Amino acid sequence: MINVKQLYKEVEKMVLTQTTTENNKDISQVALCDKNGKILLYYGNEEIEAEAIVSIFMESWNKNASELILHLENGPIYVTPISKELFAVVVGTKQSHIGMMIQKTKALQRIVSDTLDDIVSGIDQVA
Numbered sequence: 001m002i003n004v005k006q007l008y009k010e011v012e013k014m015v016l017t018q019t020t021t022e023n024n025k026d027i028s029q030v031a032l033c034d035k036n037g038k039i040l041l042y043y044g045n046e047e048i049e050a051e052a053i054v055s056i057f058m059e060s061w062n063k064n065a066s067e068l069i070l071h072l073e074n075g076p077i078y079v080t081p082i083s084k085e086l087f088a089v090v091v092g093t094k095q096s097h098i099g100m101m102i103q104k105t106k107a108l109q110r111i112v113s114d115t116l117d118d119i120v121s122g123i124d125q126v127a
Contacts, residue, residue, distance in 0.1 A: 007032075007041065007112055008041060008043070010108055010111055010112055011030050011032065011041060011043045011108065012043050025093050025095060025096070026092060026093070026095075026096045026097060026100045026101055026104065027090055027091070027092060027093075027096070027101055027104060028044060028075070028091050028092065028093050029042070029043065029044030029089075029090070029091040030042070030043050030044070030088060030089070030090050030091075030108075031053070031088070031089040032082070032086050032087075032088055033086065033087055033088075033089060034085055034086055035085060035086075035087075040086070044091070053077065053089055053091070066080070066081070067079065067080040067081075067102075068080070069098060071098075074093070074094060075091065075092040075093045075094050075095075075096050076092040076096055076098050076101065077089065077090070077091050077092070078090040078092070078098065078101050078102060078105060080102075080105060080109075082105070082108065082109040082112070082113055083109075083113045088105055088108070088109075090104075090105050
């Protein structure tokens with residue numbers, strides 16, 4: 001079981017683990033959000049209005065959906081549930097390969113999904 005600090009390190013590693021060339025980054029931001037659209041963890045190497053992105057998805061989020069991929073001018077956005085209570089919003093760059101974004105998100109899910117719901121319930125009890 002991992003703690004919140006370890007979870008943040010895994011998300012940070014997901015964003016910072018890039019190929020050797022600076023102009024070939026796959027992921028610029030990651031946000032972990034609850035079902036209500038509340039951002040619980042955010043990491044990014046660029047400034048972005050993550051709450052605006054999350055609110056857009058929450059308005060149209062279908063609880064039966066397995067994933068959502070948007071291709072925008074500045075790069076793709078990938079949204080997927082990573083546990084019963086949380087979903088990930090992964091923002092790419094213009095150079096992003098959506099397959100690599102999905103692969104990194106699934107790797108994060110395998111590492112942390114068993115403890116995410118426990119972390120969320122702990123946060124809810126404190127609040």
